[in-house]
Amino acid sequence: MAEFFNMGGYAGYVWSCYGLTLAVLLGNLWFARRDLASQVLRATRRSQTSGTAGDAS
Amino acid sequence: MWLWFYKLASPPYAYAVAAKLRPWLLWSAVILMAIAAYGGLVMAPMDYQQKDAFRIIYVHVPTATLSLTVYIVLAVSAGIGLIWRIKLAHAVAAACAPIGAWFTVLALATGSIWGKPMWGTWWEWDPRLTSELIQLFLYLGYMALRSSFDDTQRADRASAILAIVGVVNVPVVKYSVVWWNSLHQGPSISLTRESTITGSMLWPLLLMLLAFMLYFAAVLCDRIRAEILKRERNASWLNAAVETTAARA
Numbered sequence: 566m567a568e569f570f571n572m573g574g575y576a577g578y579v580w581s582c583y584g585l586t587l588a589v590l591l592g593n594l595w596f597a598r599r600d601l602a603s604q605v606l607r608a609t610r611r612s613q614t615s616g617t618a619g620d621a622s
Numbered sequence: 623m624w625l626w627f628y629k630l631a632s633p634p635y636a637y638a639v640a641a642k643l644r645p646w647l648l649w650s651a652v653i654l655m656a657i658a659a660y661g662g663l664v665m666a667p668m669d670y671q672q673k674d675a676f677r678i679i680y681v682h683v684p685t686a687t688l689s690l691t692v693y694i695v696l697a698v699s700a701g702i703g704l705i706w707r708i709k710l711a712h713a714v715a716a717a718c719a720p721i722g723a724w725f726t727v728l729a730l731a732t733g734s735i736w737g738k739p740m741w742g743t744w745w746e747w748d749p750r751l752t753s754e755l756i757q758l759f760l761y762l763g764y765m766a767l768r769s770s771f772d773d774t775q776r777a778d779r780a781s782a783i784l785a786i787v788g789v790v791n792v793p794v795v796k797y798s799v800v801w802w803n804s805l806h807q808g809p810s811i812s813l814t815r816e817s818t819i820t821g822s823m824l825w826p827l828l829l830m831l832l833a834f835m836l837y838f839a840a841v842l843c844d845r846i847r848a849e850i851l852k853r854e855r856n857a858s859w860l861n862a863a864v865e866t867t868a869a870r871a
Contacts, residue, residue, distance in 0.1 A: 569663075569664070572674040572675070572677065573668065573673045573675075574673075575673065575674050575675040575739060578675055578735050578736065579674060579675060579677050579678055582681050582682065582731075582732040582735050583659075583663075585728065585731055585732065586681040586728055586732065589724055589727070589728050590837065592724075593720075593721060593724050593841055594648075594840075594841055596720070597721075597841045597845050600844070600848045601845075601848040601851075604847075604851035604852060605851065607851070608855075608860055608861075608864045609864050611855070
């Protein structure tokens with residue numbers, strides 16, 4: 566097991582690549598979700614404040 | 623078939639389809655990534671030259687490939703939007719940009735980390751590395767240009783032209799290792815010739831590539847929906863669609 570994590574002495578390079586990739590993949594997912602949630606919220610507010618048609622601004 | 627395309631190009635339908643597809647795409651991506659990572663990190667044998675450091679290939683090649691594939695999707699969508707004036711196509715193009723930019727950052731970062739032990743340097747002004755850096759600037763330029771317009775339609779048209787012109791860089795990145803004497807190694811996988819990488823090392827790579835494409839599609843679903851909401855401010859169908867999403871969230 567320790568041998569696996571050691572990656573033949575390249576542990577720092579290999580695991581930092583995988584860690585970085587995982588972090589960016591999760592970040593991307595989260596940013597997209599957050600963006601969508603804020604747009605949904607804005608659209609909901611628009612529809613509530615002005616009946617069916619949303620505001621023109 | 624064409625009818626289905628027309629239907630898909632309508633924002634309400636696309637919004638609903640994107641919402642339905644996303645979990646399937648995301649979970650299949652997660653499962654395939656886990657299998658491919660196991661295959662690449664545990665099952666694949668050590669490379670005789672690069673030892674275990676070669677295992678970086680399983681994150682570096684998919685992100686680098688996607689940095690170009692996403693750009694092609696972006697430019698083709700922008701072109702379709704420009705020629706046939708389809709709003710949804712512009713929305714897809716705009717939705718691609720941040721995802722592609724992040725893949726490019728990852729490709730550069732993992733390549734740099736891989737370069738240190740193998741080439742002895744983090745960075746070299748080599749054709750492959752330089753053209754990939756230009757790729758990042760293309761994404762950033764595209765996004766900057768979009769945000770400089772208040773009017774969405776003008777932003778769509780201007781950024782579409784930039785996106786289409788920028789396509790010239792895609793073959794430059796791809797063939798840079800063939801055209802010039804590059805520090806970067808040549809391609810190991812090929813559609814036309816036999817791959818120069820052994821099967822037990824190859825299948826995790828191809829599987830990882832597929833997983834990254836599914837992941838891209840999943841994130842794209844969310845980004846497209848956000849873009850549609852930004853654009854369809856006054857549409858009455860939005861109220862119903864938004865209420866069902868809000869109820870689920």
